[in-house]
Amino acid sequence: MMTRISLAAMAACALLLGACAAKPPVQTPVLVQTPPRVVVVADPQLTELLAYQSALRLMTPSELVKAQLDLAKADHAPHNTLRRAMLQAALRGPGDLARAQASLEPLATATGKDAQLLAPLAQLLGSQYAELRRQEESIDKLNTQLRDAQRRIDLLNEKLEALKNIERSLSVRPAAGAPK
Structure with missing residues (x-):
């Protein structure tokens, strides 16, 4: 009988000890707000213009002059207007930034399909040229x-x-009162 009582006592003690054990803290879920996903479909024309801007930074003055001569032969499409402005700004002669900025103004407000696509880039470049x-x-x-x-x-x-x-x-001069 002792064994039954001792087994029952041990089981009761184990249950009491288990009940007295600290409960794990309840964690409240933290809501993390993720920014909305923006899907940008890159236009090949914009990608090419950005690559052209990067290439201008690496050109030597003689290469810039050659690019200016080549671009003078191109038509007056909006993307060529942007190229001309980028090239003009890269030359950095007296008044070049002002001319580049002035050439972008009509493009920023144009209504054509290509011009509307390029208008944000023209506005960005125009504001950068103004700051420069x-x-x-x-x-x-x-x-x-x-x-x-x-x-x-x-x-x-x-x-x-x-x-x-x-x-x-x-x-x-000798000091006053000094022997002569």
Whole structure:
């Protein structure tokens, strides 16, 4: 009988210990919001224009001039207008960014099918060229201020040297009351 009682006691103890054990914490599910998926169908014309823009960055000045001559022979289709603007901006001569930006303005508001497809790219490039123009104007302004400051420094240095020369040329006078 002892064994039955001890087995029953052990089983009761095991049940009591199991009931006293800590319950695992309940985890609340975390909802992660994923951004909506955007499916972009790349237009071959846009892909080609972006590749052309990348190629322009790697061209030497002589290659840019050759590309300009080749593009001058092309028609005035919207994608060629974009190419001309990209090439004009890559040349970076005086006024080139302004001309590139001006050539993109009609394309940004055009109504043709090809032009409407290219309008967002034209607007993006136009805003980038405008920002580049603002940066170049700021750089020119700062360079002008630097040249003016350097001229003032040079002028002040010349005056200082002249004063030093005058000081050196003066003979040393004996102090008052000193024996002659």
